[in-house]
Amino acid sequence: MIRMYSQIIFSILLLGLVISCQNNTEKKKVEPVSTEQLAKEITENMPAQTAGKVHPGKAVYTKYCLTCHQADGSGVPGMHPPLGPGSWTGKDPKELVAIMMKGLSGTIEVNGEVYKGFMPSHAQLTDEEIADVLTYIRISFGNSFDPVDAALVKKVRSGK
Helix, strand or coil: CHHHHHHHHHHHHHHHHHHHHHCCCCCCCCCCCCHHHHHHHHHHHCCHHHHCCCCHHHHHHHHHCHHHHCCCCCCECCCECCCCCCCHHHCCHHHHHHHHHHCEECCEEECCEEECCEECCCCCCCHHHHHHHHHHHHHCCCCCCCCCCHHHHHHHHHCC
16 A cells, blocks of 8 residues: 555656656757867866866775775774874874884874774885875875875985
């Protein structure tokens, strides 16, 4: 019985939609548009985060950082710290590169909360990958810090 009423209601709504579309008798002349023009208009009208290409650091973050620091950078309470405002993301980039290269263990405090997790070394990543992921973190999750340059990563890696 309920299914029958649902079908009737659906049919009435569908009929109303069809009738409302047919009542639009205003004739508009549509000019042909090139594929390039259409693509340009679509891109210009997209929200900023989807109009541009995806930041290269996001792929590195997804592969190496997301499991512990979560998709939104919130971390895991008591284990892995958040990466948002007030965290270490605003520190000296040399220090952040060193953490990426050597890893981090022991007790740390971020935003007044204590974390007892472990971050492995990511020294296997290229200078560009480390720069990209640190830049991505420094501009995401509510942060607005300067980017990290691959030349800085190379300098820290070489110990200079």
